Amino acid sequence: MQATMWQYVARRCLLALLVLLLVSFVVFSLVRMLPGDTVLLQLSEFGALTPEALEQARRELGLDRPFLEQYGTWMWGLLRGDLGESLTTGRPVSEMLARRINVTLHLAIMSLIISLVVAIPIGILSAIRQDSVLDYGGRLFAILGLSLPNFWIGVVVITYLAIWFNWVPVRALEPIWVNPLKTLPQIIIPAAIIGFRLSAVTMRMTRSSLLEVLREDYIRTAWAKGLRERTVIVRHVLKNAFIPVVTIIGQLFSLLLGGTVIIEFIFLLPGVGSLTLDAVMLRDYTLIQGIVMFFATVMVGMNLLVDLTYAWFDPRIRY
Amino acid sequence: VYRWIKTPKAIIFTSLMLGLLFAVACGTSAPATTEPTAPPTTAPAAGAAAVPTPQASPTPTGGAVACGGDPTPTPYACAAPALIQELDERFPLPPPVPPWPPRRGGVLHIPTSVLRDLDPTSDYGTEMLLIYDQLLEWEATWYFPEVQRIPTIRNNLVESWEMVDPATWDFHLKQGVTFHDRPPVNGREMTAEDVKYSYELLRTKPGWSLAATSVESVEVLDTYTARFNLKFALAEFPTLHTNGFAPAIVPREAVEAPGGLLENPIGTGAFILEEFVPGEGALLVRNPNYHLSLKGEQLPFVDAVRLIFTRDAATQTALFRTQQVDLLRPPTLDSLYQILDTVPDAWLYRVPSFMWGAYTLLLNLDEEPFNDVRVRRAISMAINREVVKEVINRGDASLIGPFPWALAGFTERADYTYENLGPYYEYNPEKARELLAEAGYPDGFETTIELAEYRGYAFEDFAVLVAKFLSDIGIRAELKQLDTATWTTKRRGGEPFDGILAALTPSGSGPTDWHWVYLPYHSTSGPTVNIGSIYDAQVDELLNQWRETPAEEQLAIQKQLWERLTDQMYRVQVIVPPHYRLTQSYVHAGGNPYCWYIGFCSYEAKTTWLTENAPVRGFERFSQ
Numbered sequence: 029m030q031a032t033m034w035q036y037v038a039r040r041c042l043l044a045l046l047v048l049l050l051v052s053f054v055v056f057s058l059v060r061m062l063p064g065d066t067v068l069l070q071l072s073e074f075g076a077l078t079p080e081a082l083e084q085a086r087r088e089l090g091l092d093r094p095f096l097e098q099y100g101t102w103m104w105g106l107l108r109g110d111l112g113e114s115l116t117t118g119r120p121v122s123e124m125l126a127r128r129i130n131v132t133l134h135l136a137i138m139s140l141i142i143s144l145v146v147a148i149p150i151g152i153l154s155a156i157r158q159d160s161v162l163d164y165g166g167r168l169f170a171i172l173g174l175s176l177p178n179f180w181i182g183v184v185v186i187t188y189l190a191i192w193f194n195w196v197p198v199r200a201l202e203p204i205w206v207n208p209l210k211t212l213p214q215i216i217i218p219a220a221i222i223g224f225r226l227s228a229v230t231m232r233m234t235r236s237s238l239l240e241v242l243r244e245d246y247i248r249t250a251w252a253k254g255l256r257e258r259t260v261i262v263r264h265v266l267k268n269a270f271i272p273v274v275t276i277i278g279q280l281f282s283l284l285l286g287g288t289v290i291i292e293f294i295f296l297l298p299g300v301g302s303l304t305l306d307a308v309m310l311r312d313y314t315l316i317q318g319i320v321m322f323f324a325t326v327m328v329g330m331n332l333l334v335d336l337t338y339a340w341f342d343p344r345i346r347y
Numbered sequence: 348v349y350r351w352i353k354t355p356k357a358i359i360f361t362s363l364m365l366g367l368l369f370a371v372a373c374g375t376s377a378p379a380t381t382e383p384t385a386p387p388t389t390a391p392a393a394g395a396a397a398v399p400t401p402q403a404s405p406t407p408t409g410g411a412v413a414c415g416g417d418p419t420p421t422p423y424a425c426a427a428p429a430l431i432q433e434l435d436e437r438f439p440l441p442p443p444v445p446p447w448p449p450r451r452g453g454v455l456h457i458p459t460s461v462l463r464d465l466d467p468t469s470d471y472g473t474e475m476l477l478i479y480d481q482l483l484e485w486e487a488t489w490y491f492p493e494v495q496r497i498p499t500i501r502n503n504l505v506e507s508w509e510m511v512d513p514a515t516w517d518f519h520l521k522q523g524v525t526f527h528d529r530p531p532v533n534g535r536e537m538t539a540e541d542v543k544y545s546y547e548l549l550r551t552k553p554g555w556s557l558a559a560t561s562v563e564s565v566e567v568l569d570t571y572t573a574r575f576n577l578k579f580a581l582a583e584f585p586t587l588h589t590n591g592f593a594p595a596i597v598p599r600e601a602v603e604a605p606g607g608l609l610e611n612p613i614g615t616g617a618f619i620l621e622e623f624v625p626g627e628g629a630l631l632v633r634n635p636n637y638h639l640s641l642k643g644e645q646l647p648f649v650d651a652v653r654l655i656f657t658r659d660a661a662t663q664t665a666l667f668r669t670q671q672v673d674l675l676r677p678p679t680l681d682s683l684y685q686i687l688d689t690v691p692d693a694w695l696y697r698v699p700s701f702m703w704g705a706y707t708l709l710l711n712l713d714e715e716p717f718n719d720v721r722v723r724r725a726i727s728m729a730i731n732r733e734v735v736k737e738v739i740n741r742g743d744a745s746l747i748g749p750f751p752w753a754l755a756g757f758t759e760r761a762d763y764t765y766e767n768l769g770p771y772y773e774y775n776p777e778k779a780r781e782l783l784a785e786a787g788y789p790d791g792f793e794t795t796i797e798l799a800e801y802r803g804y805a806f807e808d809f810a811v812l813v814a815k816f817l818s819d820i821g822i823r824a825e826l827k828q829l830d831t832a833t834w835t836t837k838r839r840g841g842e843p844f845d846g847i848l849a850a851l852t853p854s855g856s857g858p859t860d861w862h863w864v865y866l867p868y869h870s871t872s873g874p875t876v877n878i879g880s881i882y883d884a885q886v887d888e889l890l891n892q893w894r895e896t897p898a899e900e901q902l903a904i905q906k907q908l909w910e911r912l913t914d915q916m917y918r919v920q921v922i923v924p925p926h927y928r929l930t931q932s933y934v935h936a937g938g939n940p941y942c943w944y945i946g947f948c949s950y951e952a953k954t955t956w957l958t959e960n961a962p963v964r965g966f967e968r969f970s971q
Contacts, residue, residue, distance in 0.1 A: 064832035065841040067553055068875065070463075071471065079873035081556035082841075116470075117463045118609070127625060183661040190665035191689055197662070202970065293658045298626025302658070306461065309832050 040335070044328040051324040052106065052317070056099050059313045066091070066115050066311040089115050091313075102317065111318035116310050121318035124303065131201050132299035135222065135291070136284035138215050140277070142223030143230055148273075150227075151234025155242065156261060166231060173228025181221050182294040189217075197295045218295040222288060226280055233276050237269040244268075271338055278334035282327045430680065431743050438695040445935035445956075448644060453957035454651045454964035455934070458663050458672045461656040465620055465629065466609040467595050468602065471554025474654060477631055477952055478527075479595035479614030480504050482518060482542070482588040500589055503639065504537065504596060504615065506571075513580030513895060518542070518588075520571040524638045527613045531600045534636065537615050539573040541596050548602065549594035557866065557876065558593040580895045586859045617647040617953035622969045629654045630969040641954055648956035651966035660803060667693075667929065670962050675929040678803035680741045683927050696928040696936070699760070702751040702863065705852040705923035706739065706809050708796075711844055712879050712917060716792055723916040724771045725782040726847075729820045731774040735812055736922050739805045744922040746772065747852070749912035750863045756902050769913040779820045791821025794846035798826065799834030801851075809921075810849040840875040852920060853878045860901070864908060865890050868917075881917045933961040 067085040071077065077085075086092050090101075105112050111121035154166035189195040197214065204211045241247060242265060250260045289301030300319065307315035462472050467479060476484075486501040508518045520539060528534035543565040550559035561581050566574040577584065587593060601611040612620040615638070618631035632651045639646045655672055657663045660682065667675040668689055677683040687693060708726065710717040717723060736744040748755070748768050757767055765773050783791060794817075798810040814824040824847065829837070836842050838850045853867045853876075866872045869890045870882040886908065893904040930936065935956050965971040 062832075063842060064830075064836045065839075068836050068839040068841040069832055071554055071839065077553045077556045077875060078560055079875050081551045081553060082875055084551050085553050118469050124625070183659075186665045187661055190668045194669050196665045196669045196671050294662050296627070296655075296657060296662060298624075298656075302461075302626065311832055 037332075037336075040332050044332065047328055048321070048324055052103065052321060053099070055317050055320040056102065056313075057095075059311070059316050060095065062311060064311045066313065069310045070116055091115075102314070106321070111321065112314040114307075114312055114315045116307075116312045116315070121315050124315065125300065125318060125322055128298060128300045128303045129285075130203060131292070131297050132285055132288060132301065134201065134204060134211070134215055135219055135288050135297060135299060136281060138219035139222035139226055139284060139288075140281055142220055143226035143280075144277070146223065147227035147230035148234055151231040152238060152261070152266070154231070154235045155238035156257075158239065166235070170228040170232045173224050173231075176224075178221055178225055179290040179294070181224070182218070182291050185217060185221065186294055197297070201297060215297075218288075218291045218297060222284070222291055226284075229280065230273065230276065233273050234269070237272050238265060241265050241269040274337055275334055278330045282323075282330045285323065285326060430684065430741065434695065434697055438697060442694075442696060447642065449648045449935065449956035450958060451648050451650075451956070453649050453961045454653055454966050455649045455952060455955055455957065456653050456655060456672045456964070457674060457952065458657045458666060459654050461626060461658060462629070462654070463625075464609055465612055465623060466607065467549060467555070467597060468552060468608055471552075471592070474629075475595060476616065477618045477652060478612055478616040478620055479597060480524075480616050481593045481595055483585065483593075485589050500586070501639075504542075505588075508585050510584075511574070513582055514577040516575045516577070516584050517568065518573050518575065520573065521638065522571055524615055525636055526598050526601075526615055527619045527634060528636065529611070529613050529619065531604050531611065532598045532613045535598070537596060537598075538570045539567040540570075541598060542573040543567050544599050545594050545596045548597065555592060555594045557862070558587050560866070561587070561861075581861075582894065582896060582898050582901065583859060583861050587861055589859070592862075618652055621651070621966075624969050626656065628656050628969055630966060632966060637953075639953070647953035649952070652952050653964070653966070653969065667931075670931060673931045673934050673957075673961075677927045677929060679805070679924075680743045680927075683929070686929060690929075690931075692932040693929045694932060694934070696926075696930070698926040698928060699745060700923045700926055701753070702747060702852055702923060703854050704804070704926070705747045705854075706735070706804075706806075706921045707850055707852040708813065708919040708921070709838070709844065709848040709850050709879050710918065711846055712881060713843070716786065716788060716794075717846070719786045720915055721782040721786040722788065723919065725779040725786070725820060726817065726822070727771045727916050727919045728773060728775045728779040728782070729816045729822070730813060730919070730921060731816060732772070732922055733774070735809065738808050738812055739922065740924040744924040747920045747923040748772075748909065749918065749920060750860075750867075750909070754860055754863055755905055755909035769910070771913065771916055776816075776819050783820060783822070788821070791817075791823060793823045793825070795827050796824045796847045796849055797829050797834065797837065797844055798849040799829045799831045801831055801834065804851070806849050813847075813849065813921075838878070840873075840878045840880075852918065852923075860893070860905060864905065865894065868908075868912065879917065883911070883915060883917070886911055886915075931961075933958040 065082075066089070067082055068077075083092075090098065102112055109122075111125070113120055114124060117124070150166045150169065154163045157163055186196065197218075201214060202211050204215070247260065247264055250264050255264075285300060288297075288299060289305050291297070292299045292302045303315070304319050306312070307319060457474075459472075459474055462474060463470050465472070465475050465478060467475055480503050482503060482505045484501050484503045486499040502521070504520055504524055506519045506521045508516060510516055520537070520542065522536075524537045525534045526532045526537060546559055546562060546565045549555040550562060561577050561579065561584065563576045563578045566576065568574050575584070581587075596615060597608060598613055601608055601613040604611050612623075617634055617637045617639070619634050620629060621632045622630040630651060630653050633647055633649065637646055655666065657666065660678070663672070663675060664677075664682070664686055666672040667686065675686065677686055683695070687695070710723060710726075712718055732746060733742075736742050745763050746765065746768060752758075752763055752767075757763065783789065796810045796814055798806040800806070810826050814826055817824045827845065833842075834848070834850075837844045837848055838853075854863070866876045867878065868881055868883075868886050869877060870880075870887050874880050889904055889908050889911065893901055893908070896904060935958065936951055936954070
């Protein structure tokens with residue numbers, strides 16, 4: 029069985045490499061098909077430059093070279109672990125990513141923790157007390173979480189916190205292990221806003237998955253055997269019901285790494301989301317390519333991890 | 348649930364919730380509806396028109412303007428002049444002169460858009476001029492026509508200059524100006540070699556190339572004298588060094604050191620870059636050896652400047668409300684009122700725009716039908732600019748011509764009239780239809796208006812309005828929303844646009860004719876500067892003549908250019924809202940209150956000072 033498992037992992041890794049190669053070509057081609065000129069976009073609001081200066085700047089950035097030559101150079105760098113240099117700042121893309129990922133990871137992990145802490149108990153309670161007041165409350169919470177957009181909640185929260193409590197986001201996020209007392213209050217509100225939406229999704233998934241499992245024959249057998257409710261729920265229901273929940277948590281975490289851009293804007297958190305948007309807005313090709321490759325790698329890795337955890341939750345699953 | 352809904356408890360609960368929602372909504376609505384000093388909704392049209400606002404519009408011809416004579420004006424339209432009047436009363440023009448002598452110390456917090464870096468060799472931003480000096484700078488410009496009509500130049504690094512011939516200029520540098528005392532430059536003196544090196548280094552860099560377009564070469568005559576050999580005679584050459592886009596003076600050692608200016612940001616400026624935190628902001632501390640002084644007091648007055656990068660308007664407002672930043676630029680009258688509602692002691696500089704931020708239609712002049720002057724005139728005459736003012740900014744906006752009013756000799760605000768713009772700026776749809784018919788389009792034509800979201804400008808409202816006005820004369824315009832990057836590239840001449848581009852006027856960086864008139868309209872400028880590639884032999888001839896004419900005689904040519912360009916309508920300029928600059932009550936805008944905008948006018952951070960009521964802020968590191 030162990031050998032089969034390793035074969036599966038090896039096969040998936042090979043496929044992942046192919047996927048990443050394909051992604052690299054697609055993203056390299058697509059960003060160059062976008063309308064917009066990176067040199068002109070770097071000018072300030074009232075800036076302009078002569079056509080000669082424009083041509084020279086393009087040459088200096090290597091944008092006048094043939095497409096395949098540019099792709100080959102970039103791929104050669106990738107193979108050596110070099111994501112290239114940003115067209116707009118000249119800094120290494122990997123360095124820029126490393127600096128920003130810290131903020132995004134803080135936000136993503138904290139949001140995920142908040143959502144799990146909130147969503148799973150509510151989801152379980154909603155399912156095992158179906159159609160009770162608790163269930164209605166939980167469903168109302170989920171509907172609100174799904175229907176209220178993050179950006180709206182963010183703007184409302186920041187506006188009223190400033191007016192009522194004279195509070196605004198603090199500048200410069202330090203890693204939580206350096207100064208938890210400073211970082212936690214700074215990150216908790218944006219994380220809670222993101223976590224609110226995530227918990228709505230997770231809560232609904234937990235509830236529906238539990239309801240499905242609760243109706244299975246083996247659960248009825250467990251009840252018939254006279255097992256305690258806690259034993260039935262924890263040992264027999266939760267483990268089976270969590271397979272789709274884990275899947276969705278894995279996907280949500282991957283999405284969070286790039287999907288917190290609006291909250292980053294509002295709460296002055298310079299994470300990967302805002303870096304991505306800047307890169308797209310300025311048509312910073314190498315930065316876009318580097319970020320997409322990074323996300324693609326994370327996505328592929330997360331999917332692999334999620335697939336492997338299935339076996340732990342459900343021993344019937346074989347590779 | 349159904350049974351519960353029918354109970355009295357549910358009805359009371361629902362009513363309470365609705366009441367609460369209503370109260371919250373009223374509490375956050377625009378003050379136009381809650382402001383007690385605003386006129387009642389029954390305010391007569393004549394009363395509103397009689398408000399003596401500095402930007403009072405002339406009577407439009409033939410337009411159905413709600414507050415300009417319509418017997419049933421809408422409350423919306425009539426509210427605006429009263430709101431503006433209230434602003435005029437609270438924040439009179441000219442603004443009070445700050446007390447003297449200034450108080451030293453404190454940390455000034457400025458919100459800016461996100462800067463990628465402060466390295467002039469790879470980027471451009473007016474904030475860089477806190478670190479780097481240029482040869483000259485504006486001390487004050489035409490921002491307040493009532494009090495300030497003549498621009499004043501501040502000799503920054505230059506003692507004096509002289510014209511050898513119109514194509515050769517000598518600049519004599521100040522002695523004893525030193526670079527920041529940081530390795531590898533270690534506070535050495537700035538010389539003519541640095542001027543030559545900087546111009547040669549930056550002349551082709553994006554952002555800096557425009558001002559150096561005319562420079563053929565720079566010679567070092569002696570340690571303190573640099574000679575500029577120009578490609579052609581240019582009487583206005585000295586003023587080109589005053590605007591924010593003239594090359595900054597940088598030391599060769601810092602550029603050539605490992606990491607270049609990115610790692611060694613050393614200039615002669617008023618502030619030294621202490622820390623740059625990508626995506627978050629920067630901390631700049633006072634240069635103790637700065638060479639400039641104001642009325643005998645060495646600049647700058649504040650100990651440090653903290654630039655705080657923000658992207659979201661709500662966040663900026665929250666930062667201002669909580670005194671985390673000291674100035675703010677609200678984009679619209681509505682947003683201004685909302686802020687003043689919660690920060691009642693803030694001070695407002697309501698600065699008439701020279702021309703920056705003017706709503707304009709750029710036309711594809713290479714193709715039919717826009718290559719026909721009658722069509723361009725028809726488009727201009729189809730637009731009711733008074734309604735555009737109302738919709739874009741509740742009436743708080745000015746008319747604008749092909750280039751800034753002051754450059755055509757209109758220095759009084761009362762000059763900003765339709766009469767001075769000629770016949771094709773007036774709203775006259777009948778005449779517009781006649782012009783279209785004459786041009787061979789009696790049934791109009793189909794076209795596209797491209798637009799995008801850009802920094803809070805109301806392009807969507809603008810484009811919808813224009814499309815409506817054009818449809819009134821038979822031009823069927825389809826709106827096409829672009830992403831901001833594509834739109835910006837088109838706006839900067841990097842790509843052609845389909846038909847009409849709803850945009851801002853191609854603008855200069857300082858109040859010079861070179862930037863506002865010569866470059867944007869001369870056919871040799873190239874498509875990235877002359878947006879839309881205007882080619883008019885008569886305009887070229889006038890511009891060439893202007894270039895070689897002594898400064899005191901240039902105005903007559905500028906007036907001819909104004910007449911020609913208002914007649915030909917290559918770009919359809921519509922309106923320009925004023926700039927709103929809010930400062931905290933503890934901030935004084937240095938020695939000159941007329942010019943409170945870093946980068947475009949005397950770089951006021953170095954003349955700003957803070958009263959004892961300013962928050963106490965540390966400046967050892969950015970994150971404090």
